[in-house]
Amino acid sequence: MNENQEGFIPNPVLSGLVGICPLIAASKSLAEGIVYGLGTAVCALVLGAVSPVIRAKLPDRLRAPATLGLSAFLALSYGFALKAYSPAIAAGLWLYIPLLAVSGLSLSVLRRGSAKNRFRADGRSRQIDVAVEALLFLVTAAIVGGIRELVGLGTLCLPTGGSSPAVLTIADFPPLKTLVSPAGGFILLGFLVAGYRAILKASRRRSQ
Amino acid sequence: MIEATRDKMRENLIAGAAVGLLALALAFFALLEGSRSAAFEAAALRSSPASVVTEVNLPSGRAFKVADASGSGYGVVFSAASEDASAIFAAVFAPSGELRKLKIVGSCSSRLPESANEALDSIAGAHSALEQAKGIAMAAAEAE
Numbered sequence: 001m002n003e004n005q006e007g008f009i010p011n012p013v014l015s016g017l018v019g020i021c022p023l024i025a026a027s028k029s030l031a032e033g034i035v036y037g038l039g040t041a042v043c044a045l046v047l048g049a050v051s052p053v054i055r056a057k058l059p060d061r062l063r064a065p066a067t068l069g070l071s072a073f074l075a076l077s078y079g080f081a082l083k084a085y086s087p088a089i090a091a092g093l094w095l096y097i098p099l100l101a102v103s104g105l106s107l108s109v110l111r112r113g114s115a116k117n118r119f120r121a122d123g124r125s126r127q128i129d130v131a132v133e134a135l136l137f138l139v140t141a142a143i144v145g146g147i148r149e150l151v152g153l154g155t156l157c158l159p160t161g162g163s164s165p166a167v168l169t170i171a172d173f174p175p176l177k178t179l180v181s182p183a184g185g186f187i188l189l190g191f192l193v194a195g196y197r198a199i200l201k202a203s204r205r206r207s208q
Numbered sequence: 209m210i211e212a213t214r215d216k217m218r219e220n221l222i223a224g225a226a227v228g229l230l231a232l233a234l235a236f237f238a239l240l241e242g243s244r245s246a247a248f249e250a251a252a253l254r255s256s257p258a259s260v261v262t263e264v265n266l267p268s269g270r271a272f273k274v275a276d277a278s279g280s281g282y283g284v285v286f287s288a289a290s291e292d293a294s295a296i297f298a299a300v301f302a303p304s305g306e307l308r309k310l311k312i313v314g315s316c317s318s319r320l321p322e323s324a325n326e327a328l329d330s331i332a333g334a335h336s337a338l339e340q341a342k343g344i345a346m347a348a349a350e351a352e
Contacts, residue, residue: 032316062219164314
């Protein structure tokens, strides 16, 4: 795979399979995918920015509780803000917003933040890696949610504010309802992973 | 030895201050969120239509004493979500627990039936959420 190439940042979901269970459970529609992906990205970005400071200022034994406390604070704050913005989307995401505190992406960012060197071997800051990974997670969550809703229900729910978000009806009937279920979500994810790997392989062959 | 003890005390102080600040910030957020969601629920019940009289806070949840054409009752706002839909309902119960009114006040699906009772049937777990709401309303009636 291309992961070892200089400057390449793999998609955390499609390549590393990071945080796929809550992603599939939470991203049942375009709006939920965007909102869940944004929450995960924001938590990972803040933790990625703060973890070098925590490493520099706090002694070893305080680092884990401090970062987990901050992570829980971020997840709960995001949950409160989401409830104020759109109670219906918050109701749909249910438990998965507080669970952002221990999302796979945040934990992988924290693991990387605990590295002594803030720069990679090629001289690039690890913060840039975190920002790209967070963006890729958000885009993947939106794609997964959008495809599931579009093919599963024939609608697209937009992440607009208020008590009822705007919903576009594309088809009058649900074309393939199975895709909205967790099993359908994992089947879709399998196809996306296969497609991602095929694209990587093709691009590697071209570059050789 | 003294230096080590001082370092440990400083560490504990930092940890205590950090946890205290996080707890204070969270309590502040929760306070704001509590008053905001109470205002949202009161507005949802007013649109049911019923005039909201007082808020009744219980350990199990929040109810509102409401008055409408059929007399006074207790209103509860609850949400339910399934794989393909999520909705927020406003329900008004008589003090005996009888469901007087049910209305959808927010939803995240175009496939949800317009009738609140049909929507309740189409969302898995919505009936148990309604039962919980009924329990809160009856507890509020007893507490009054």
